[in-house]
Amino acid sequence: MNDCTTDQIKATLDHGFKRLAFPDASLEKQYQRFFFDHYFRAALFPLIVGLAFYLGFILADSLIIPQLLDKSILLRSTIAIPGALFLCLLKWGPHTRWQYIMATIVLCLINASIVFLGYWAAKQGQHYYQSGTLLVIMLGCTLARLPFMYALISTTLMILSYGLIIGIPQASPPDIFMNNLFIFFGVAFFGLVSNYQVNYGLRRSYLQSLLLNAENQSLYQEKQRFEHISHMDQLTSLYNRRFLDERYPELWQQAFNDSSNLSVLMIDIDRFKEFNDLAGHHKGDEILVEVATTLKESVRSSTDLLARYGGEEFILICPNTTLDHAMMLGEKLRRQVYNQTIAHPAGGMLSISIGVASTIPSDLERREQEHLQKIADQALYQAKLNGRNRVESVDP
Numbered sequence: 001m002n003d004c005t006t007d008q009i010k011a012t013l014d015h016g017f018k019r020l021a022f023p024d025a026s027l028e029k030q031y032q033r034f035f036f037d038h039y040f041r042a043a044l045f046p047l048i049v050g051l052a053f054y055l056g057f058i059l060a061d062s063l064i065i066p067q068l069l070d071k072s073i074l075l076r077s078t079i080a081i082p083g084a085l086f087l088c089l090l091k092w093g094p095h096t097r098w099q100y101i102m103a104t105i106v107l108c109l110i111n112a113s114i115v116f117l118g119y120w121a122a123k124q125g126q127h128y129y130q131s132g133t134l135l136v137i138m139l140g141c142t143l144a145r146l147p148f149m150y151a152l153i154s155t156t157l158m159i160l161s162y163g164l165i166i167g168i169p170q171a172s173p174p175d176i177f178m179n180n181l182f183i184f185f186g187v188a189f190f191g192l193v194s195n196y197q198v199n200y201g202l203r204r205s206y207l208q209s210l211l212l213n214a215e216n217q218s219l220y221q222e223k224q225r226f227e228h229i230s231h232m233d234q235l236t237s238l239y240n241r242r243f244l245d246e247r248y249p250e251l252w253q254q255a256f257n258d259s260s261n262l263s264v265l266m267i268d269i270d271r272f273k274e275f276n277d278l279a280g281h282h283k284g285d286e287i288l289v290e291v292a293t294t295l296k297e298s299v300r301s302s303t304d305l306l307a308r309y310g311g312e313e314f315i316l317i318c319p320n321t322t323l324d325h326a327m328m329l330g331e332k333l334r335r336q337v338y339n340q341t342i343a344h345p346a347g348g349m350l351s352i353s354i355g356v357a358s359t360i361p362s363d364l365e366r367r368e369q370e371h372l373q374k375i376a377d378q379a380l381y382q383a384k385l386n387g388r389n390r391v392e393s394v395d396p
């Protein structure tokens, strides 16, 4: 993206721009690059066909001016062959204004060769060739896809060369010359107006596409933000139950594929009702956040999934973790919370109880997945029965 803000782009679109240039220099530079890569370079194929067409006129030369055929073949191939080679080089060449200058020179040389042929033919009494300039003017203004300034320069040079080569030596009768000149001016005017309009429209479309991109990007970011919010528990900033329900089957599937252990730890704050009753709900909320933060800091966030299961209960899913390791982790978490030495208003320190279950998934049944959580819940119940502030497990 450029340094230009969407507001600046909107302002440029609303107020327009003068002389086919954006007021912002970096935007202008970026557009120039876009124009060259996606518009100017894309004109190569029709231009090469145009050159082949120009070369094909040797056939007409053999009928109209057979006595000048040698000259025509030499002239046309000296211009068409290097011209085509140059156009091919454009395809891979870097973006510099020399590319436009060279394209302008090729167009002017084509025109000059036609005017010279016209000059020689006029000496033989033939004036058909002079209208060839019309085609080249149109080519320069439209198909060549030149920026307006280059189209203007090439068109001016083409008309000038016609005047110098045919007009001054009076190769054609004055009425034919004047008639042609008049038509060339008319065609140049229409061609240049259309070139200007196309270039202006192209710039507007470019700005609109930038705006659209920026809007799409901000919509995408908003979507990501909403998705993130919808997956988070507002109070504790842990994942919520909805995210757990989405992610748990994926972790199960992964463990099933790898034939590895998946462990579930159900974590519950002990005597929390009493805590709330004695210290107040607000203080209870603060403690919930504190415990959640301690748990979060103690687990591997890259692989383990820690979520608020509901109320004062948390769940930790650990992929690739055996029951022994899960028990050790549970013990570590229990100690971390206890060592925080949060005083319980009813006496003693605040603690947590943890129920652990682990299995290597043998199928993908939803019932099986829920079963592992139920077992961990039973283990938690067991920990409460055995006096709280403990870690218990039950074999699934």
Ligand SMILES: Nc1nc2c(ncn2[C@@H]2O[C@H](COP(=O)(O)OP(=O)(O)OP(=O)(O)O)[C@@H](O)[C@H]2O)c(=O)[nH]1
Residues within 6 Å of the ligand: 235, 268, 269, 270, 271, 272, 273, 274, 276, 280, 281, 282, 283, 284, 285, 288, 310, 311, 312, 384, 388
């Ligand atoms: N402050 C606060 N309390 C909550 C929140 N969610 C649930 N609780 C409370 O947590 C308490 C849970 O109590 P119980 O399920 O009876 O369990 P307990 O008192 O912790 O007892 P044991 O689990 O047996 O140790 C209830 O009083 C709920 O109101 C919350 O978001 N904030």
